[in-house]
Amino acid sequence: MDIKKSLVEMCNIPGPAGFEEKVALHVKELFEKYMDDTWIDVLGNVIGVRKSKKENAKKLLFDAHIDEIGLIVIGMEEGFLKFAPLGGLDARVIPASGVTIMTEPPIYGIISVLPPHILKDEDVEKNIKIEDMFIDIGLSQEEAEKIIKPGTPGVLSRNVKEFGENKLCGSSIDDRVGVIAILQALELLKDKELDVDLYVMASVQEEVGVRGATTGAYSIAPDYCIVVDVDHAKTPDAKKHEANTKLDDGAIITRGPNMNTSFTDKILSIAQENDIKHQISVIASGSAYNNVRSIQISREGVITAVIGVPMKYMHTTNEVVSLDDINSIAQLLSKTALSKL
Amino acid sequence: MQKIRGNSSHEAMTDWREIMIETMKELCALRGVSGNEDEVRDYIVSCTKPHANEVIVDVMGNVIAFKKGAKSPKERLVLCAHMDEVGVIITGYSDDGYLIFAGAGSVDDRVILGKTVIIGKEKVLGIIGCKATHLLSAKERETPTKKEDMYIDIGVNSKEEAKKLVALGDTGAFDEDIREFGDGFIKAKAIDDRFGCAVLLELIKTDLPIDCLFAFTVQEEVGLRGAYTAAYHTAPDIALIVEGTTAADFPSSPGVKKVCKVGGGAVIPFMDGGTIYNKEICKKLTSIADENNIPWQTKTYIAGATDGAVFQRTRSGIKTAGIAAPIRNLHSPSCVGKYSDMEAVYNLILLFLEEC
DSSP: OOHHHHHHHHHTSOOBTTOOHHHHHHHHHHHHTTOSEEEEOTTOOEEEEEOOSSTTOOEEEEEEEOOBOEEEEEEEETTEEEEEEESOOOTTTOTTOEEEEOSSSOEEEEEEOOOGGGSOHHHHTSOOOGGGOEEEOSOOHHHHHHHOOTTOEEEEOOOOEEETTTEEEESSHHHHHHHHHHHHHHHHTTTOOOSSEEEEEEESOOTTTSHHHHHHHHHHOOSEEEEEEEEEBOOTTSOTTTOOBOTTSOEEEEESTTSOHHHHHHHHHHHHHTTOOEEEEEOOSSSOSSTHHHHTTSTTOOEEEEEEEEEBSTTSTTEEEEHHHHHHHHHHHHHHHHSOO | OOOOOTTOOHHHHHHHHHHHHHHHHHHHHSOOBTTOOHHHHHHHHHHHTTTOSEEEEOTTOOEEEEEOOSBOOSSOEEEEEEOOBOEEEEEEEOTTSOEEEEEESOOOGGGTTTOEEEETTTTEEEEEEOOOGGGOOHHHHHSOOOGGGOEEEOSOSSHHHHHHHOOTTOEEEEOOOOEEETTTEEEETTHHHHHHHHHHHHHHHSOOSBOEEEEEESOOTTTSHHHHHHHHHHOOSEEEEEEEEEOOOOTTSOGGGGOSOTTSOEEOOSBOSSOBOOHHHHHHHHHHHHHTTOOEEOOSSOOOOOTHHHHHTSTTOOEEEEEEEEEBTTTSSSEEEEHHHHHHHHHHHHHHHHTO
């Protein structure tokens, strides 16, 4: 699999939380190449299974989410669209950004804010709130009302491109990169026999509160689950306790109460034994940002682990990831699936 | 190119629009942050040479062109547009290979975080980085990050690697795509003032009613610096400054603070932060617009300055007026303008020249 090409292709499909249908169909097709059976469930999660020949095999699940942060139109004033966030849209970075409103055909717009010279001095010193922004679509109120209805979703403009050495930057890489790492692991496992029933899930609505994973985990009822999601890599403005992992330093093995200790130890030793580049991060709270927080307490409980993809500038239009890190994660996932759990 | 009036045929207008769109797209794609206007200058020189009687580049880097018209006017006239754009200038490196920068020209801190820039001759892609929203404290979330606290990530890990790719003093231009959208709108970086350049380039291709001088100036955004030598050299009686000007016509802007409206036609300011414009020329422009049904408006907020401030006070004084297109999100990576306004500016200038 050409990781770079596949990631760019997947990122080019708009799929904000709650509106992932197109991404889901794309991912379903990719899963079908490797899985015995693939389906889309009630909430929209794409789930695939590859059965082991072993009887009463344990179930191992790899999860990554396919939704991205986005926006939803709530109304219009003088032809400009007003909008609310879908997920953790970062108000600091979206002014003057292009957006695609998901009408058929899509409509292009620019997030506009009042220029500094007409603001009161005290307002210049404050960040702009999303409720005070507009989307300029270059249409009159009458025209806008005709073609866009409240409830229409939108995403930040796609522009995933190469950055530095062996890196990519762009929007929606969180968490399409996780799905790509899982696909690459499936590629590595292609002709290998497994002692586990391997499930994969491309889950929806993570960005609005891990909703897809909640029902997906219930229906799969896995014994083990590895969540693959992005994690903060160090940037110059982050304090030491905020981000201590680095881009290009490999798979992030995450420790903390959301992750089962012995399963995490096992993954760590697999990384060490196989010389897979890795680093450790800690999520101290009992409520990790990602799907693990719901999967861990699904039904009678799931033995969970989180493998993080180091990412800089998460939830901006220029999220950065390293292709080398994706490879490390894919190797670690495949070796774990092959190991005796 | 065919001369076009306010009430021209639809067909001719469509042709004009297509030519204008192409020129604007080419000009806005070029990188010309103040002090490093080379790409824009080369383009302008190559476009003006086939049509002008004389083209020179002065010491500052301004392009000055002369084209003979049907007659010589009583008063010598220069049309002026600036070719530089706002961006960033690199002022330092961090030990781990990030770039420290300042604004080149006035750039709103609130619109650049998370955006990309293209830096220096090597065209290095850089991201104006910031830690993720998840990691912000309540106070950090409320307060805009200042440029001095931002950094540019060029994907390297050390100062040594960064030095190989980017030199101190290199400038970076915003890296945004150019899009047409809505009802005849364009979004691009640097519409201020590639729009003015595009109008001048179209005029210079036209059979002009009078002799005209064209000044494409540098370093406007860092203090109208090119205009000093361009005004001195051309020594005109009349200067017409063709610009992009701030429009804040958003639903929540109160009354006069909308400044001017995109789609409202050519902007003829009576005054801005740098110039009280020549009353006689302004009156002539507005009368011509009225007589020919060319939509026009004035600015209802006094802010900013143009090359006009320098032209007006050069040598023994120059009669100076401005004519502008209203532009939203000026000085951001995503300026927004409307073709109908640009047409109004072009048509009005052409008619004005006929009456000189």
